[in-house]
Amino acid sequence: MVSWVRGKCVGKGSFGSVNLAFNKQTGAVFAVKTASEANQVQALDNEIKILSSLSSPYIVKFLGDDVSFESSRACRNLHMEYLPGGTVADLASSTRRFADVNEETVRSFTYCIVSALKFRVQRLAPQSGEPVLPRGSPLWMAPEVIKREYQGPESDVWSLGCTIIEMITGKPAWEDHGADSLSRIGFSNELPELPRQLSVVGQDFLKKCLKREPSQRWSCDQLLEHPFLASVSPDLLGNELSPRCVLDWLYSDFEEDIDVTERGTSSSFESIEVSARNRIGKLVGSEGVNWETRDGWVEVRRRCGHSERGEEEELAATSSVCSYDSVWISEEGCIEREVCNSIGSELHVDGPNRSISCGICRYGVVCTGGEGGGCCHYGSQKVELSVEGRGLLVLFIHVNVRVYPAVFSVQLSSCSLQGVELLF
Numbered sequence: 001m002v003s004w005v006r007g008k009c010v011g012k013g014s015f016g017s018v019n020l021a022f023n024k025q026t027g028a029v030f031a032v033k034t035a036s037e038a039n040q041v042q043a044l045d046n047e048i049k050i051l052s053s054l055s056s057p058y059i060v061k062f063l064g065d066d067v068s069f070e071s072s073r074a075c076r077n078l079h080m081e082y083l084p085g086g087t088v089a090d091l092a093s094s095t096r097r098f099a100d101v102n103e104e105t106v107r108s109f110t111y112c113i114v115s116a117l118k119f120r121v122q123r124l125a126p127q128s129g130e131p132v133l134p135r136g137s138p139l140w141m142a143p144e145v146i147k148r149e150y151q152g153p154e155s156d157v158w159s160l161g162c163t164i165i166e167m168i169t170g171k172p173a174w175e176d177h178g179a180d181s182l183s184r185i186g187f188s189n190e191l192p193e194l195p196r197q198l199s200v201v202g203q204d205f206l207k208k209c210l211k212r213e214p215s216q217r218w219s220c221d222q223l224l225e226h227p228f229l230a231s232v233s234p235d236l237l238g239n240e241l242s243p244r245c246v247l248d249w250l251y252s253d254f255e256e257d258i259d260v261t262e263r264g265t266s267s268s269f270e271s272i273e274v275s276a277r278n279r280i281g282k283l284v285g286s287e288g289v290n291w292e293t294r295d296g297w298v299e300v301r302r303r304c305g306h307s308e309r310g311e312e313e314e315l316a317a318t319s320s321v322c323s324y325d326s327v328w329i330s331e332e333g334c335i336e337r338e339v340c341n342s343i344g345s346e347l348h349v350d351g352p353n354r355s356i357s358c359g360i361c362r363y364g365v366v367c368t369g370g371e372g373g374g375c376c377h378y379g380s381q382k383v384e385l386s387v388e389g390r391g392l393l394v395l396f397i398h399v400n401v402r403v404y405p406a407v408f409s410v411q412l413s414s415c416s417l418q419g420v421e422l423l424f
């Protein structure tokens with residue numbers, strides 16, 4: 001059974017809350033959706049069944065499920081890929097105004113939703129002849145769903161139209177007046193108001209989604225060809241990778257709600273911090289770094305400039321485990337070995353003959369060397385640093401919320417590393 005730690009809450013839905021989590025064995029970060037009330041558990045079971053049968057780049061990846069016992073209650077958990085980008089509402093709150101969520105962002109989100117809907121249509125075709133029980137959130141439901149006549153891919157296209165309006169305005173397409181709203185959506189001839197701030201092409205796209213008659217709505221294939229989406233560039237699609245290990249995170253993401261995770265046992269992030277500190281401490285010896293004690297460390301790159309092609313490929317594969325694949329170190333300089341395995345924060349480690357310390361800087365790099373210290377100039381993309389002395393150099397690289405810790409063994413008595421370039 002996977003043993004994991006619950007981190008902070010990242011969202012709540014109508015039948016469960018979603019938290020960050022990490023796997024204690026592998027350090028992998030994931031999202032966990034949890035329900036404990038009977039009716040919520042039933043809905044989550046259904047979601048687990050559906051999600052586990054789907055595999056598409058546009059649908060969040062299913063990673064597993066389990067039951068945990070927390071605060072004397074049983075919790076049903078769905079483990080899934082963590083999506084770090086946040087919602088459009090998060091984007092809007094970071095800029096404080098929905099009006100600042102630009103149309104390109106809406107187009108790229110819409111492209112992903114339509115692609116996911118298209119995949120869903122191929123995999124989960126509606127079964128004809130079955131009685132229609134409305135599913136979904138009422139204000140986003142299509143007229144035919146409210147009338148209980150039909151629910152199919154066309155109904156999703158209507159809901160997409162409502163969602164786009166919400167992305168642009170920050171408000172649902174229909175005001176919520178309970179049963180009155182439902183009768184307006186289902187039984188009038190009204191259509192939601194189109195946002196004035198949307199371009200003409202965007203408004204045309206919405207009109208293709210918001211036809212009261214389902215057969216007149218465009219299909220997902222047609223929508224993907226519409227000028228609103230046809231020019232979405234792959235660069236707009238948020239190519240950000242899901243974080244793969246705890247090294248990608250700040251402490252605070254796991255500080256708030258460290259909880260019972262394995263049946264009957266509890267875990268604390270503190271013990272992991274202490275263990276990281278001890279591990280770094282073991283490396284610090286009078287002769288520089290003692291690599292014999294590298295138990296629990298993951299090598300991500302070997303001696304620079306000497307790799308055969310095959311070796312490079314092998315290292316690239318290893319490095320991806322620790323999210324190091326995007327860090328490139330200049331071949332100039334004298335890095336003997338570069339390893340990583342720690343958790344970003346402030347560290348001070350006393351070894352037999354030296355001590356090292358390092359701090360963190362949210363948007364750059366702070367480091368110190370062994371004897372003689374070190375200095376560095378930092379920026380969000382490029383790093384230059386020089387080190388004097390022989391010893392251990394610890395680097396914590398912070399780019400937005402990600403932390404990339406690295407430990408270098410510096411072999412020459414004086415060296416200068418230049419052009420350490422981070423490619424994100």
Ligand SMILES: Nc1ncnc2c1ncn2[C@@H]1O[C@H](COP(=O)(O)OP(=O)(O)OP(=O)(O)O)[C@@H](O)[C@H]1O
Pocket residue numbers: 010011012013014015016017018031033060080081082083084087137
């Ligand atoms: N895999 C994930 N990665 C990151 N955040 C997530 C993930 N899944 C959900 N969330 C966050 O948690 C919130 C609640 O998600 P959840 O799936 O429970 O509900 P929902 O689908 O948004 O709403 P409802 O269940 O009411 O239809 C989301 O709005 C999102 O902010």
